[in-house]
Amino acid sequence: MTNDPSAAKYQIRAHIVAEGVIDKPDVVGAVFGQTEGLLGEELDLRDLQKSGRIGRIEVDIDSRKGKSEGEIIIASSLDQVETAILASGLETVDRIGPCRAKIEVVSVEDIRISKRQKVVERAKEILSRLQDESKGVGLDLTEAVRKAVQVEEITTYGPEHLPAGPNIDQADALIVVEGRSDVLNLLQCGIKNVIAVEGTSVPQTVKDLSRGKTVTAFTDGDRAGELILREMLQTMDLDFVARAPRGSEVEELTQKQLVKCLRNKIPINQYLEMTGFESTGSTRGPMEDRAEGPRAEGGGRPDRREDRGPRDERGPPRRDE
Numbered sequence: 420m421t422n423d424p425s426a427a428k429y430q431i432r433a434h435i436v437a438e439g440v441i442d443k444p445d446v447v448g449a450v451f452g453q454t455e456g457l458l459g460e461e462l463d464l465r466d467l468q469k470s471g472r473i474g475r476i477e478v479d480i481d482s483r484k485g486k487s488e489g490e491i492i493i494a495s496s497l498d499q500v501e502t503a504i505l506a507s508g509l510e511t512v513d514r515i516g517p518c519r520a521k522i523e524v525v526s527v528e529d530i531r532i533s534k535r536q537k538v539v540e541r542a543k544e545i546l547s548r549l550q551d552e553s554k555g556v557g558l559d560l561t562e563a564v565r566k567a568v569q570v571e572e573i574t575t576y577g578p579e580h581l582p583a584g585p586n587i588d589q590a591d592a593l594i595v596v597e598g599r600s601d602v603l604n605l606l607q608c609g610i611k612n613v614i615a616v617e618g619t620s621v622p623q624t625v626k627d628l629s630r631g632k633t634v635t636a637f638t639d640g641d642r643a644g645e646l647i648l649r650e651m652l653q654t655m656d657l658d659f660v661a662r663a664p665r666g667s668e669v670e671e672l673t674q675k676q677l678v679k680c681l682r683n684k685i686p687i688n689q690y691l692e693m694t695g696f697e698s699t700g701s702t703r704g705p706m707e708d709r710a711e712g713p714r715a716e717g718g719g720r721p722d723r724r725e726d727r728g729p730r731d732e733r734g735p736p737r738r739d740e
Contacts, residue, residue, distance in 0.1 A: 427474060427494035429502045432525045433509050435480070437487040439518030443478040446491065449515040450476055454508045462505060472496050473505070491522065494530075502527060572606050573599070576614060577624030584611035592633040594661075594681070595625060597647055600670035601637070608674040610681075613637075619647055626655045635659040635684055639668045652687075652696055659684040 435446065451464055460466070467473045473495050480489035491509065495502045506524045514520055576583040582599040590612035596602060598615050605613045616625055636651045638644035640663040651657060661684040663669050664676070672680065685693070 427496050427530055429495045429497070429499070430528045430530055431491075431493040431495060431502065431506045431509070432528065433491040433493075433506070433522050434525050435478075435487075435489050435491055435515075435520060435522050437515050437518045437520040439485065439487065439516070440482045441480065441487045441515050441518055441520075443480055445516045446478045446480060446489075447476050449512050449520070450491070450509065453512045453514075457511060458504060458508050462501060462508070464505075467497075467505075487518070490525075572611065573602060576628075577622065579617070579622045579624055581614055581617055581622060581624060583614040586611040587614050587628065590632070592635065593629055594635050594637050595629070595651065596637050596669055597639060597644065598670070601668075604670045604672065605677065608677050610677070616647065616651075619643075619650060621651055621654045629655050629657075633658045635661055635681070637661040637663075637669060637681065637684075639663050640665045641668070644668075649696060652691075657687045659686060660690045661685075 454464055456463075458464075464473065464476075468475070473493055477492040478489060479492075480487055493505070493509075495505060497505065506527050509522050510524060512520065512522050572585055574583050574585055575581065576587065582602045584602060584606055587593060592612055594605065594610065594613040596605065596613055596615050598617060602613050602615050605611075614625060614628065616622060634655070634657050636648055636657050636659070638648045638661075644662065648660065648662075661680045663672060663680060667676075669677075690696075
């Protein structure tokens with residue numbers, strides 16, 4: 420039997436001091452020799468070691484300046500009482516070789532307690548990792564299902580096979596984006612009346628589809644997005660303009676950012692005034708149906724003096740003196 424804690428219940432640790440230079444075999448021989456017959460036949464160290472009930476007597480000794488000091492370790496599979504008797508028996512050794520010596524038991528450790536502590540700590544690590552993996556699996560499954568639904572919902576529209584949401588025909592409003600990834604991102608947020616132009620030129624299908632609908636152009640916040648938007652302004656009818664934040668793309672925006680961008684869309688007439696761009700299409704801004712006020716062409720209030728009749732210049736009647 421060895422001092423491997425997995426093969427024992429207890430571990431005896433003792434401190435040894437000797438008045439002279441000694442080696443490990445001297446200590447082992449003294450322990451066996453001076454405890455022989457002392458603890459009875461049932462606790463004879465040689466018999467216990469042969470039967471595997473105690474491990475080897477491990478000695479770590481260091482000699483300096485004519486004195487030796489070290490540690491003795493014995494693993495035991497005996498019960499508590501027998502282990503305590505064995506530990507106390509070590510302290511009866513008072514001479515090692517020609518040197519006077521003293522052995523003092525430092526501790527008798529219950530290895531099972533250490534094992535339990537290791538089991539608890541390891542169980543915590545395993546449980547934590549398992550919980551993290553379970554959370555990850557749940558999120559992965561949710562994301563996988565969501566993406567699968569998005570892929571199923573995305574359709575192709577027109578002879579150009581443009582990526583689009585399933586509701587573009589039925590919806591009164593239409594959102595025009597740049598590419599397929601933009602369509603997927605909007606579908607993930609539940610926005611299904613969206614179609615992509617898939618390039619820098621606006622396909623005829625998008626132009627035809629936009630007729631009779633409220634159209635919002637939603638482009639990236641970079642130079643390419645600006646060029647595509649200018650192409651839309653020149654070739655199709657727009658009502659609103661929405662842009663991703665500067666340097667960002669529609670496909671990488673979060674749901675909160677997407678909703679904010681669409682909520683802050685700008686009427687086309689206002690956008691043209693802000694940017695100075697020109698539009699050759701119809702600018703059907705939301706103000707198109709507002710009636711003109713009753714002001715005159717000069718922009719001021721109408722002159723009503725003509726309706727007052729001729730002015731009386733006689734002044735007030737004179738008073739008789």
